[in-house]
Structure formats: C-alpha cells, structure tokens
Amino acid sequence: MKMSSLSSSIKYALLAAALSTLESALGLLIEKDFNPDQPRDESRKFTSGGGGGSAEEQPMPAGPVPMAMRESLVKETIAKMDLSGEITYKIMPAGENIPVIVGGVNIGDRAADYDPETGEIRIFDGAFSSEDELKGILAHEVQHHIFHSVEERYHDELVAIVEAPESPVRASGALKPEYVNQYPVYNQLYEFRELTNERVRKADGITEYSKSYWTKEALSKNFSWPRAINETLAEVARLGAIGRYNEVPSFWKKYYKAYLRSYKFDVIGK
DSSP, X not given: OOGGGSXXXXXXXXXXXXHHHHHHHHOSSOEEEOXXXXXXXXXXXXXXXXXXXXXXXXXXXXXSOOHHHHHHHHHHHHHHTTOTTTOEEEEOOTTOOOEEEETTEEEEEXXXXXXXXXXXXXXXXXXXXXXXXXXXXXXXXXXXXXXXXXXXXXXXXXXXXXXXXXXXXXXXXXXXXXXXXXXXXXXXXXXXXXXXXXXXXXXXXXXXXXXXXXXXXXXXXXXOHHHHHHHHHHHHHHHHHTTOGGGSOHHHHHHHHHHHHHHIIIXXXX
C-alpha cells in the first residue's frame, strides 16, 4: 500500500512514532563519557590513573594538568584532527569530576560530555590521562554530535516521505531509485533501521564502556536502544582516532560509515 493512500489518522500515527523515535535517539540526558582505558580497581570501577597512550607521546605531568596546558593540548588536538568549526568546547577546572551512572551502576568519572541542546563538549580531568586518550575522547564526543545531526536530518526526511503525495518508497521500505538523491540520509540508514533490536543487541558494544549501555539494566532504566547505538558508534570513532580501528567488528564499521556519509549529506551537502 502506498503511503499516499493511508488515512490521515494512520499517517499521523506514523509521524508520532517517528517523533518518538527521534526523542529517544536525541535523549533528554547529556551524553556522559569517560576514559574507557583508565585502570580499574578491585571493585571494577575505573580509577583516576593514567590511560593507554602511545609510546611516542609526551608524558602528562603528575597530578592535575594545569589549565594553560589543557587549553593548549585541546587546541592542538582539534587542529590535528581537522575538527575546527565542527564543535564548541569548554575545559572544566581540575578536580571538578562527576560520576557516570549507567543502569544504576557507577562506572567511573566522566572524561567529557556532549550537550545536544547547545552542541558544547565539556572536557574533564579524565580526558587528560594522555595525549592519545585526549584525541580519542574528543573523537568520541564529536561522533555524538554527528549522531544527533544525522538523526535530525533522518527525521526530516522521514516526515517528508510520509507526507509525500506519491510514495517514494517500495513496499519493503527501501527508496525507489528516482528518490535516492532526494532522501540521501534515509537511503544510507534504511537498512539499519530495518534490523530488529535483537539483531543489533547481538552485535553488542565494542568496549567495556559501550557494552555497559547494552545491559538489561541500562536498557530498562534510563537509556534506550538508540542511546546504546549512539555510544557504540562513538567508541568506533574513539578507537579509530587512536589507531585501533582494526579492533572494530565489521558490523559496526559499516554502521559507523553510514553515519559519516549521512553527515556529509546533512552538513556539507555533498
């Protein structure tokens, strides 16, 4: 059945479902992240110790990293990663650490967080365990920005598809060839949206941090499937930034690339 032949009540029910999905994807909570390579204590909580930087890095000073050095490191790292203009950030004072609670469990102090309402990344003590980890943390947070930007564009295209006088999609939900350029983000993400939650759940997270969002406790409390996907894709970006992309399973590499391609359509318009 073509979407154009649907009754108004059914059509707007679909729109309501789309909006609900968007709200879940964007989330009401700030994305809160920490340094996943920090060592753990006997209780399995992350300690405030150093991370897994590369041998070529200059060692960080003992104790809190001075603000002037933090500012210099962040500026240099963003320049090297070619992220200028993509994000805004705020470096938090030393000692201003806040725990990350996932599924009712304290999994450690956050290293950074991203606020989808303002687009700002806040950077905490945990991001400065090494230069390599700072790069990884920033890549992780920028991926949150990419995720939210793409989800908004996907929502806009989905609404346009539902409201189109003639349906742009086949019965399977895939776009008709003549509409691929008109709805590029939908085209990139369609196959992933068709996957069942259980199929995605089997792929699981790719690091201890992202896996914490896939537990039954986390999914049943204050997080969601889109949030778990969001955190896992952010970890793909982090691993890629620190030279560990080869550790990422092929399923998540494909998912990650689809979001990057979608982001180019959304922001760059190419």
